[in-house]
Amino acid sequence: MTQYTISDYLLDVIKTLGADQILGVPGDYNLQFLDHITQRSDMKWVGNANELNASYMADGYAREKGFATFVTTFGVGELSAINGLAGSVAEHVPVLEIVGAPTAAVQNDGKLVHHTFGDQNFTRFIEAHAALDLKVTVLTADNAISQINETLAYMAATKEPAYLVLPTDLVDLPANPLLKEQIPAVFNQTTIDVSATLQAVQAALTASKKPVMIVGHEVDRFNLGSAIKDFSLKNNIPVLDLGLGKGAVDESFSNFVGTYNGTISESAVNAFVDQADTVLLVGAKLTDSVTGGFTQQFTPSQVINLDSQNASIFGQAITTEYDFQTLGAALADLDLNLALPAVQAPQLDASLAPSDQALTQEFYYQALQSFMTADKTFVAEQGTSFFGLASQKLTTGTKFIGQPLWGSIGYAFPAALGSQLANPARRTVLSTGEGSLQLTIQDFGLAFKEGLKPVIFIIDNTGYTVERVIHxxxxxxxDVPQYRYDLIPAAFGADEDQYTFTAVSTEAELMAAMAQADQTPDKMVIIQANMGMKDAPAQLLETALRFEAQNH
Incomplete structure (x- = not known):
């Protein structure tokens, strides 16, 4: 019988949190640990083209499944991944990075080993990650089990990312196999009494005549969408989401009125916020890119704020015992007895009449909205794709992934692959510009190797449109190089029966390609959408003006 080890225990805990695949890049400081992954029958190693892609892909995987893990090697690997992991910090995504490191003896002796600066300092990379406000854990022989438990329990409770260093001499350290039976108890959370906080929120809302609720990304991370929906329906309170939090609540239910983006929102959506006397913010961050450049029409004196860190009412911090998930879930049963009228959500014209006219950004995003179904997850690259799609109303069951706060271009392609890998039963639909795609295009090889079948729209308009409209x-x-996207699949190892490729330049061609994509669920579908260089979504143009003004 194979000996049970620290590595096996770590993987068992990861499996309990829902990660069936481990992403990453092999390196000599992590190879022994990777053996423990490949020898399992309930877990799979998925190797990336580079560490940055692994971190992006893990972020998309975690947004779809609730948790993800990727593995890098010491120094060169972890620094390549740090940008993607920083995005998970910024946007509150539970991703665990495991870093294979030199042995404790090597580090204690200050040996001049590879992947270091040759200065005997083995802590600088740990310090770099700690500076990003990451949960940082360096496993030791005496405390590895308790350190693993504490780190993963932290992630389960907070939905935050973490960084764990595994020295190579600990990989095969024996552990008691009976510990596996105790793993579920690691995640038993202490019940927190939030009744006082709930009463304070209830009292503040009861005094309101025209309340409105705006939800953000933390509602998605803590799975509070259904509770928000129930609370809204029980009390007839209009609900909006932010682009950072798009799809956190069902956008098709009767009280959902739209996606809010400050003064550049749709006028009918804007009216709900403009007329509100109380704004209930739940799990939201009011960043520049989702508030029309800080043009939200309310002040702290109108806001009840509930987020993962704290709560406040009209600018005053709530000091009673507080837990965001417990309080958010309790909202579902809160009846304010406000006797508010039924919400009259704006009805937007979704009709499409495709013609042989040249394809435009405006038509493209309306067409994508018509392409949404309950079994799809839409991933939008920051820039034209995000701003064009974020203003479209999602249909029942459709999910949405974007990264408007961290906004690292190139993120969306590997994130889409991670989403598709995490849940093959849902089809991922990616919309990305060719400039962004070129940053992380290497993992087309992984996509074909793993048999992934997303629909990928590549907007080809000769460069970085989001940057062009800013300055x-x-x-x-x-400008970016002109790629032959029709040749990309073959170059990355695809067989002809694994994909279809279509280039479209008119409205009618786009609609036909979408219909064909739905009839081709067993292949990756790549659609090159050719559009004008200066064409951009209206909300992006408005936001760009504000970004340009902020930079002067």
Whole structure:
């Protein structure tokens, strides 16, 4: 019988949190640990083209499944991944990075080993991650089990990412196999009494005449969408979401009125916030890219704020015992007895009449809205794709992934692959610009190797449109090379029966390609959407003006 080890225990805890696949890149400081993954029958190793892609892909996996893990090697690997992991910090995504590191003896002796600066300092990379406000854990022989438990329990409770260093001499350290039976108890959370906080929120809302609720990304991370919906329906309170939190609540239910983006929102959506006397913010961050450049029409004196860290009412912090998930779930049963009228959500014209006219950004995003179904997850690259899709109303069951706060271009392609890997039963639909795609295109090889079948729309408009509309419309630094996207699949190892490729330039061609995509569920579908260089979604143009003004 194979000896049970610290590595096996760590993987068992990861499996309990729902990660069936482990992403990453092999390196000599993690290879022994990878053996423990590949020898399991209930877990699979999925190797990435590089560590940055692994971190992005893990972020998309975690947004779809609730938790993800990726593995890198010491120094060179972890620094390549740090940008993607920082995005998980910024947008509150529970991703665990495991870093294979030199042995404790090597570090204690200060040996000049590879993947270091040759200065005997083995802590600088740990310090770099700690500076990002990450949960940082360096496993030791004496405390490895308790350290693993504490780190993973922290992630389960907070939905935050973490960074765990595994020295190679601990990989095969024996552990008691009976510990496996105790893993479920690791995640038993202490019940917190939030009744005092709930009463304070109830009292503040009861005094309101025209309340409105705006939800953000933390509602999704803590699975509070259904509770928010029940609370809204019980009390006839209009609900909006932010782009950072798009789809956190069912956008098809009767009280949902739209996605809010400050003064550049749809006028009918804007009216609900403009007329509100009380704004209940739940799990939200009011960042520049989702508030029309800080143009929200309310002040702290109108706001009841509930988020993962704290709560406040009209600018005053709540000091009673508080837990965001417990309080959010309790909202479902809260009846305010306000006798508010039924919400009259705006009805937007969704009719489409495709023609042979040249494809535009406006038509493209309306067409994507018509392409939404309950079994799809839409992933939007930051820039034209995000701003174009975020203003579209999601249909019942449709999920949405974007990264408007961290906004790292190139994120969406590997994140889409992670989402598809995490849940093959849902089809992932990616909308990305060619400039962003070129940053992380290497993992097309992984997609074909793993048999992934997303629908990928590549907007080809000769460069970085999001940057052009902010500054430098004609400048060469916003140009990108012209790729032959029809040749990309073959170059990355695809067989002809694994994909279809179509280039479209008109409205009618796009609609036909979408219909064909729905009839081709057994292949990756790549659609190159050719559009004008200066064409951009209206909300992006408005936001770009504000970004440009902020930079002067």
């Amino acid at each position: 430098g419309m004609e400048e060469p630094y916003n």
